[in-house]
Amino acid sequence: MSHSTLRAAIVGSTGYGGVELIRLLHAHPNVTVTSVISSSSAGAPIAEGFPHLTEIRTDTLDGVDPELIRSKADVVFLATPHGVSMKLAPEFLAAGLKIIDLSGDFRLKDGEAYRKWYKHEPAEAAQVEQAVYGLCEVFGKEAAGRPFISNPGCYATAAILGLFPAVEAGWIDSDSLIIDAKSGVSGAGRGLSLSAHFSEINENFKAYKLNKHQHTPEIEQALARAAGRPVTVTFTPHLVPMTRGIMCTMYAAQPGKRRSDAEFVELYRKFYEGRSFVRVRHAGQWPATKEVWGSNYCDIGFSNDERTGRVTIISVIDNLVKGAAGQAIQNLNLSMGWEETLGLQFTPAYP
Numbered sequence: 285m286s287h288s289t290l291r292a293a294i295v296g297s298t299g300y301g302g303v304e305l306i307r308l309l310h311a312h313p314n315v316t317v318t319s320v321i322s323s324s325s326a327g328a329p330i331a332e333g334f335p336h337l338t339e340i341r342t343d344t345l346d347g348v349d350p351e352l353i354r355s356k357a358d359v360v361f362l363a364t365p366h367g368v369s370m371k372l373a374p375e376f377l378a379a380g381l382k383i384i385d386l387s388g389d390f391r392l393k394d395g396e397a398y399r400k401w402y403k404h405e406p407a408e409a410a411q412v413e414q415a416v417y418g419l420c421e422v423f424g425k426e427a428a429g430r431p432f433i434s435n436p437g438c439y440a441t442a443a444i445l446g447l448f449p450a451v452e453a454g455w456i457d458s459d460s461l462i463i464d465a466k467s468g469v470s471g472a473g474r475g476l477s478l479s480a481h482f483s484e485i486n487e488n489f490k491a492y493k494l495n496k497h498q499h500t501p502e503i504e505q506a507l508a509r510a511a512g513r514p515v516t517v518t519f520t521p522h523l524v525p526m527t528r529g530i531m532c533t534m535y536a537a538q539p540g541k542r543r544s545d546a547e548f549v550e551l552y553r554k555f556y557e558g559r560s561f562v563r564v565r566h567a568g569q570w571p572a573t574k575e576v577w578g579s580n581y582c583d584i585g586f587s588n589d590e591r592t593g594r595v596t597i598i599s600v601i602d603n604l605v606k607g608a609a610g611q612a613i614q615n616l617n618l619s620m621g622w623e624e625t626l627g628l629q630f631t632p633a634y635p
């Protein structure tokens with residue numbers, strides 16, 4: 285392996301986010317994955333458990349050994365559950381490693397909100413403060429040169445990208461926001477659970493964590509920056525019988541002038557100008573999850589309802605790419621000062 289590139293370690297390499305990072309980073313011209321890490325399977329060849337990686341990874345999993353990781357890597361991706369990332373990040377940071385954390389541990393700036401929504405003690409306030417919230421197309425400039433990025437949640441990514449420009453422009457009433465979200469089952473991770481097994485999911489469609497989902501305060505925190513005042517949203521996630529994909533169908537009242545679909549398209553195209561991964565559909569075309577599958581795109585469409593005065597905004601992403609590993613790499617690119625698209629220019633797999 286060449287060390288002329290940035291060396292990356294992935295903690296949580298046996299999870300869906302970690303395995304997706306391995307796949308995507310293999311195509312990155314400036315990064316070499318030098319350590320794949322597992323807390324439960326150290327010493328095992330990674331391709332044993334993940335035969336789809338056979339040609340690209342002949343190595344064995346390392347244990348969670350900060351000394352070893354420090355000697356092998358420049359950047360560490362933490363694809364670990366919340367509660368675990370907050371234990372690992374401080375040691376790696378102290379050692380001068382760059383950190384991209386995929387968990388929810390460092391996203392919420394308010395420790396009380398973390399305690400309430402994650403039902404867990406928050407990370408040290410100083411560390412939370414140090415972490416940049418990496419929603420690339422909205423706050424991407426803040427990531428430049430920074431050593432510690434907190435990657436957004438999957439639902440939060442789709443919801444915020446879909447709502448931020450209209451809230452900031454004052455075109456929609458930020459007290460009226462309803463986010464009706466649907467996710468494929470890989471969003472729940474690789475661990476086995478009753479709610480995610482085949483006969484519970486197949487031919488089924490169910491809502492969960494109503495008014496209690498941990499991405500609610502994350503969405504509100506970001507939209508408050510758009511509105512310039514506190515925002516509360518109604519957020520209802522659903523599980524749908526597919527593997528990848530998130531669709532957010534969002535409803536908002538228009539307090540003043542009602543805008544046409546074409547006006548929304550123009551506003552959003554201007555807001556996301558020069559940002560390759562947000563594709564604003566033309567008026568009358570609404571995106572579907574298959575149209576972003578396996579890619580780092582977020583596609584957005586609109587429908588203004590003349591009768592009710594509400595606008596419906598649809599956004600879709602692949603939860604494992606733009607919602608996790610892809611955006612994490614985009615954040616690495618931004619923090620390194622590289623082109624944000626580096627290693628991420630995949631056309632979605634279709635059908």
Ligand SMILES: NC(=O)C1=CN([C@@H]2O[C@H](COP(=O)(O)OP(=O)(O)OC[C@H]3O[C@@H](n4cnc5c(N)ncnc54)[C@H](OP(=O)(O)O)[C@@H]3O)[C@@H](O)[C@H]2O)C=CC1
Nearest residue numbers: 296298299300301322323324363364365386387471473474
């Ligand atoms: N799945 C998704 O679509 C998204 C996930 N996320 C977030 O990304 C993170 C990873 O998610 P995902 O890959 O889906 O989850 P998985 O459950 O699939 O994987 C998590 C991995 O973390 C590792 N792990 C567990 N405990 C520890 C520990 N104490 N020390 C080190 N490693 C540990 C496990 O590997 P091992 O037992 O081998 O150590 C496991 O493979 C989570 O925080 C999740 O919330 C964010 C956005 C989207």
Ligand SMILES: CC(=O)N[C@@H](CCC(=O)OP(=O)(O)O)C(=O)O
Nearest residue numbers: 386387388437438467468471472
């Ligand atoms: C389908 C499904 O179960 N999805 C997960 C989202 C996981 C995630 O991205 O959440 P954090 O990173 O904030 O933990 C959930 O609803 O909790």
